[in-house]
Amino acid sequence: MEDEGVAPALARVLADVAAEREAQDRMWGVQEFPDGSGPEFVERAEEAKRECSTAWERGRLTWRHVLTEEFFEALAEAEPDRLRAELVQTAAVAVKWIESLDRRHGGMVHRTKSGGGFTEKLVRDRIPQVIEESGRRAEFRVAGLDEYRSRLRAKLYEEAGEYVASGDPEELADVLEVVHALAAVHRLTPDGLEARRADKAQRRGGFSERIVLRLPEGP
Structure with a gap:
């Protein structure tokens, strides 16, 4: 999956993400749920932003702070274009965190779920x-x-x-x-x-x- 211009470390993480998405589709098929996001999460997003800023000022910033801020900023959006943009930013931070883990702990093998249990799908009545x-x-x-x-x-x-x-x-x-x-x-x-x-x-x-x-x- 290594595209021209994509760093090998990033390409490896994206390949793992793509493999995981394929495994999810094999297990659950196409899934469609309501977004569940909206203005009711604005206060929590502001709180996460303050926590991130405070941790930065005190020299205690962690990936948890950064990802939490991005996650709740996404939850606070209801308009599809803005929600999508925030989710892309959230996903990008998660990918960057994985790259950081790989730098610190070497290349780790991602094992996708192989199944187990039951796969459910809606079928015709008969x-x-x-x-x-x-x-x-x-x-x-x-x-x-x-x-x-x-x-x-x-x-x-x-x-x-x-x-x-x-x-x-x-x-x-x-x-x-x-x-x-x-x-x-x-x-x-x-x-x-x-x-x-x-x-x-x-x-x-x-x-x-x-x-x-x-x-x-x-x-």
Whole structure:
């Protein structure tokens, strides 16, 4: 993974991070949760900033102080662009901390989790029956409403990704099934969803004319 211009030490850490992310996806698949961040963490972010500043002034600054400040600054953001920027800064500090560990303690081997336990995913309603009809045992549980919403959002990414990867129009049926399930969560019937789609198409058009808008560069 060592790109041109990336220092070997940094490239090694980024490779470990990438390997860990791949292991997480193998274990849990695509995950989608609410951000849970917002103005309620502003006071904690200010406190972390003061602690960091005080530790610096007293010559007692640690990586814990720096990462904690960045972490709570991220939690204090609700606007997506600013939240993303703060999370990138938080991740960069974590990477820099790992580089510091490697300098002080030599190259340590990162071992990703290999599994164990159960991997869970949201499936169509008849899948347990299909599994049992094939002679296997189906272990499953019923998600609560909040978890169901979250898993549906993750399922939408999964199904859309499968279509993007394969180009198979059959995958679009799976995307549509998830869209209908999400609409039902919002108390929208398929007809109600179609009415909203048609209304927006009437006002703003669809995509059939293949129009690509050219925008000026810049902020």
